[in-house]
Amino acid sequence: MAASSGIYQAAVPGIEAVNTVGCGDAMMAGFAIGLKNHWDPSEILRYARALAAANARQERTGYFVKEEFEELYDEILVQKL
Structure with missing residues (x-):
């Protein structure tokens, strides 16, 4: 992700993707x-x-499980390049 403060990269843990739609x-x-909430780019x-990763874990399109999202969120590492 490019922002005025720099370029950021996210490392997402390996998941078993069921449906990427x-x-x-x-x-x-x-x-x-x-962006609406003016969060830090990272x-x-x-x-x-x-x-996106939580969505990929589900068979249903456009659906995710909150607990899986929270788990993934905690595991994602973001670094400024």
Whole structure:
């Protein structure tokens, strides 16, 4: 992710993807939420990546389990390049 403060990269833990349809939409929703709330770029990226990964774990499109999202969020490492 590129921001005025620099470039950020997220390392997402390996997951078993069941359905990747809607992952891009979930990630963009995460970006939109973070931008609306004026979060730090690293927080925005972590949130967006966790939403996308949680979505990929589900068979249903555009759906995620809150507990899985929270688990993934805690495991994602963001670094400024």
